[in-house]
């Protein structure tokens with residue numbers, strides 16, 4: 001990256017679903033981007049359209065290895081961690097290390113350059129709760145031994161690490177608690193619900209409902225989420241803040257909605273609910289609306305249309 005006089009953005013996890021959309025937005029603003037990814041859950045296809053752009057560079061690197069740069073870095077976006085329960089539970093130790101050791105490496109890099117840094121935490125840190133919507137300051141009860149703990153506890157320790165590190169090093173840090181996000185480039189093989197339902201409808205397979213489908217989620221279209229991340233990076237806010245969409249829907253309703261987009265009469269296949277599967281997820285957006293002057297714009301129906309269209313184009 002010696003070709004850059006200054007690096008406007010380093011995006012860890014930039015070849016992933018969310019990271020690649022963030023990069024597109026930053027590039028559209030005329031900034032340059034160094035994308036860092038070890039391609040464990042990211043995919044080169046997500047960034048291949050940027051290959052010949054001289055404001056873009058890709059570096060295949062594992063966040064667990066420290067990184068140095070001779071060129072000044074202005075902003076660091078730390079999105080590096082698999083987000084699908086199916087994938088992050090495959091290698092729980094790696095998930096924990098990425099969030100602790102990886103984040104420490106990113107913080108040290110930020111310290112070297114006095115860069116601003118944004119970390120994507122997760123709604124998972126709210127654990128199983130009757131509090132709906134989930135707001136940033138609510139009390140949190142989490143099991144340290146559950147299958148999801150590697151991720152939820154990983155994100156929690158990363159938040160704590162970032163807070164302590166930033167105080168001792170005087171760093172400008174931002175923490176986004178990201179709720180379920182979807183859109184084009186979603187990995188349709190990573191087991192997450194929207195990808196599964198769209199794929200199942202397109203190949204005429206029964207839609208798999210885990211449990212009775214009464215559990216709820218709130219899905220945010222990716223361009224809205226990216227706008228939220230950028231507003232957060234540009235803000236002076238330094239506490240954890242929710243980003244997502246607060247249109248809540250049960251999984252059964254979601255299945256019916258996606259079926260209707262395909263005019264499908266497919267039946268459901270009811271499967272066991274994975275242990276530890278949260279009953280509800282809905283962000284309180286009070287803080288983000290006030291502090292970031294931001295609001296998600298794309299409805300679930302509209303976002304699903306765009307996602308389905310892009311999926312059908314690819315296959």
Ligand code: UDP
Pocket residue numbers: 084085086180191192193194196197208209210211213215217251273274277278
């Ligand atoms: N789910 C489902 N069928 C699927 C995949 C997921 O019913 O084929 C459910 C899952 O049990 C959870 C919700 O959909 O309650 C969202 O799952 P996902 O893995 O997308 O993300 P999570 O919010 O659980 O991290």
